[in-house]
Amino acid sequence: MSECEYIEPEVLEKMENIVVFMCNECGQGSANTAGVARMAYNPAIRIVRVQCTGQVGPIQIMDALDNGADAVACVGCCLGACHFFNGNILSMHRIKLMKKLFKELGYSDQFVNQYTSRAAEGETAVGDFEDIVERLATAIREEGTFKDGC
Amino acid sequence: MDVRIFQFNGCNKCFNETILLKGESKYNIEFIQDPQNWKEQKTDISIITGFLLSKNKETLNKIKANSERVIAYGNCATSGGIFALANQKGHDVSPLKNFIEDTININGCLGEIEELKFEIEDNELPKLQNLCIVCERRKTCDYLDELKRQIELEDNETCFNDLGYLCNGFVSKECKERCIDYNAPCRGCKPIIERSGIRMLGMFGTLMGNIEVATEHSEKGATDKLADEDDDITASLPDIVGNFFRFTLPTSGLPKGRIPSNGNLLEDVFTGRLIEELPLISGLLGGDHSISLTLKIIETYEEANNIKVSEKTKNYRNQLLKLENALQKAIQSKDPEQYKKITEEIRKIAGNMNLSNLSYGGFRSQIDENDDFEEYKAHPFEVIEGTYKNGSIEFTIDPIGIVKKIKIKEGYV
Numbered sequence: 001m002s003e004c005e006y007i008e009p010e011v012l013e014k015m016e017n018i019v020v021f022m023c024n025e026c027g028q029g030s031a032n033t034a035g036v037a038r039m040a041y042n043p044a045i046r047i048v049r050v051q052c053t054g055q056v057g058p059i060q061i062m063d064a065l066d067n068g069a070d071a072v073a074c075v076g077c078c079l080g081a082c083h084f085f086n087g088n089i090l091s092m093h094r095i096k097l098m099k100k101l102f103k104e105l106g107y108s109d110q111f112v113n114q115y116t117s118r119a120a121e122g123e124t125a126v127g128d129f130e131d132i133v134e135r136l137a138t139a140i141r142e143e144g145t146f147k148d149g150c
Numbered sequence: 151m152d153v154r155i156f157q158f159n160g161c162n163k164c165f166n167e168t169i170l171l172k173g174e175s176k177y178n179i180e181f182i183q184d185p186q187n188w189k190e191q192k193t194d195i196s197i198i199t200g201f202l203l204s205k206n207k208e209t210l211n212k213i214k215a216n217s218e219r220v221i222a223y224g225n226c227a228t229s230g231g232i233f234a235l236a237n238q239k240g241h242d243v244s245p246l247k248n249f250i251e252d253t254i255n256i257n258g259c260l261g262e263i264e265e266l267k268f269e270i271e272d273n274e275l276p277k278l279q280n281l282c283i284v285c286e287r288r289k290t291c292d293y294l295d296e297l298k299r300q301i302e303l304e305d306n307e308t309c310f311n312d313l314g315y316l317c318n319g320f321v322s323k324e325c326k327e328r329c330i331d332y333n334a335p336c337r338g339c340k341p342i343i344e345r346s347g348i349r350m351l352g353m354f355g356t357l358m359g360n361i362e363v364a365t366e367h368s369e370k371g372a373t374d375k376l377a378d379e380d381d382d383i384t385a386s387l388p389d390i391v392g393n394f395f396r397f398t399l400p401t402s403g404l405p406k407g408r409i410p411s412n413g414n415l416l417e418d419v420f421t422g423r424l425i426e427e428l429p430l431i432s433g434l435l436g437g438d439h440s441i442s443l444t445l446k447i448i449e450t451y452e453e454a455n456n457i458k459v460s461e462k463t464k465n466y467r468n469q470l471l472k473l474e475n476a477l478q479k480a481i482q483s484k485d486p487e488q489y490k491k492i493t494e495e496i497r498k499i500a501g502n503m504n505l506s507n508l509s510y511g512g513f514r515s516q517i518d519e520n521d522d523f524e525e526y527k528a529h530p531f532e533v534i535e536g537t538y539k540n541g542s543i544e545f546t547i548d549p550i551g552i553v554k555k556i557k558i559k560e561g562y563v
């Protein structure tokens with residue numbers, strides 16, 4: 001794991017809910033491993049277990065954002081290792097389109113992201129969480145939270 | 151039965167379509183073109199057409215207070231419609247239901263007069279199926295290798311989506327205007343489900359399965375993550391807002407756009423759209439000038455880029471312009487027979503009142519079976535960056551064909 005970037009308390013304060021859809025395989029597996037090793041991560045992270053990130057699309061992402069999420073991310077299996085053939089890649093396609101959609105509307109594309117992790121390595125999940133938080137911090141510094149904009 | 155029809159802002163095509171109600175003697179109809187100055191009067195049914203802004207709130211409340219029932223007719227009134235694309239740039243085009251409660255909605259751009267009659271009579275609307283069920287094309291839903299932006303007309307059996315053209319039929323109801331019959335994929339004007347745009351986007355993202363999405367190594371997670379850089383996915387869909395949220399931006403659940411406005415609302419609707427989409431947009435929102443506006447856009451681009459047009463094409467286009475003139479007269483005299491006759495003539499050439507059959511270089515589908523279609527068939531054209539000007543219209547497109555600036559002379563819409 002690399003060093004954490006400094007995030008100002010007033011920015012951190014604004015992150016209340018970060019919804020992370022984690023697949024039941026590597027995603028959730030790595031979070032479990034991190035838990036067993038008692039690795040700490042930002043308390044705003046709210047994990048939602050899904051069978052596969054391929055189940056998550058624009059509707060679920062918008063539902064999360066409309067119901068108070070500050071950011072949404074998916075964590076799936078590593079590329080080529082999806083337990084349902086290509087759910088992680090398909091989800092990336094859709095999240096990429098969501099990112100572009102946000103840009104077209106004049107918003108940061110950092111409110112939605114997608115990651116992968118390895119079940120045996122808790123630090124991959126925790127690293128993903130840190131990256132989510134840092135990216136959200138950049139977006140908040142630049143233009144405030146998603147909620148502010150709506 | 152007292153029926154009052156109010157035209158608010160923008161396109162008046164739905165308003166004009168209600169002239170057809172005049173053929174029904176049982177209605178006592180009044181057309182109101184400037185609702186702000188309307189003298190309040192009790193009425194059975196009020197019909198709202200055109201798009202709505204917050205400045206119309208007071209008038210709408212007055213209408214509501216005086217009416218037994220209020221019907222929003224056409225997408226402009228039901229969901230913001232095509233004009234609500236301007237909300238991408240911060241405008242506040244809003245559906246009627248944001249202003250008053252208990253509205254009845256007749257979707258469509260153009261709204262369907264038959265459905266309106268059902269509602270006026272308080273009859274239950276016939277249950278409409280999904281457009282794909284009544285479409286002649288067949289879908290496989292195989293992953294796409296690439297998307298296509300300009301229609302090529304060879305295959306008329308395969309679903310547009312499978313061919314790489316974005317067709318919103320998946321999320322639409324069966325309809326009268328049937329763009330799909332004129333080689334124009336469905337624009338999605340009659341959504342069959344809530345938040346149709348978001349759902350279609352998800353569906354289409356999946357369909358794009360074989361198109362490569364960029365990933366990168368994540369320092370923190372020490373695994374791969376989705377990259378932010380532009381890739382084949384983003385390049386394939388240069389205008390997601392315009393393609394998926396064409397009629398439903400205010401009801402889509404998306405936040406209001408923060409792109410700086412370029413000036414007036416109409417120009418903001420067009421800015422950000424794609425060159426191949428322009429005629430389809432002007433055909434929708436141009437009101438009783440939609441034919442001349444659409445042909446102006448098409449011809450401006452054709453002339454500047456030496457896109458050859460056959461005599462036959464010119465001939466059909468001239469017929470359309472004449473029909474537009476005649477239609478304007480019929481509208482002025484509120485003559486339902488004439489209106490019906492002329493719109494039928496227009497439909498014969500332009501496919502429907504959205505002018506789906508019009509395109510650069512010719513027409514998208516055969517008009518008369520005795521014609522040689524090859525003579526006036528539209529063909530793919532090159533996207534050439536530049537500023538195009540022709541009297542009442544001027545627009546600038548970038549190298550991928552996105553409209554950066556547009557000026558449309560007052561009075562067109």
Ligand code: SF4
Pocket residue numbers: 160161162163164165199200201223224225226227231232233258259260261434435436437
């Ligand atoms: S833009 Fe479409 S929905 Fe709006 S008034 Fe014109 S035809 Fe009707």
Ligand code: SF4
Pocket residue numbers: 281282283285286287288289308309310311317318319320330335336
């Ligand atoms: S998506 Fe379009 S082309 Fe395909 S079946 Fe449905 S209506 Fe027809």
Ligand code: SF4
Pocket residue numbers: 258259281322323324325326327328329330335336337338339340
């Ligand atoms: S085919 Fe055309 S008229 Fe029919 S629902 Fe689609 S966009 Fe609307």
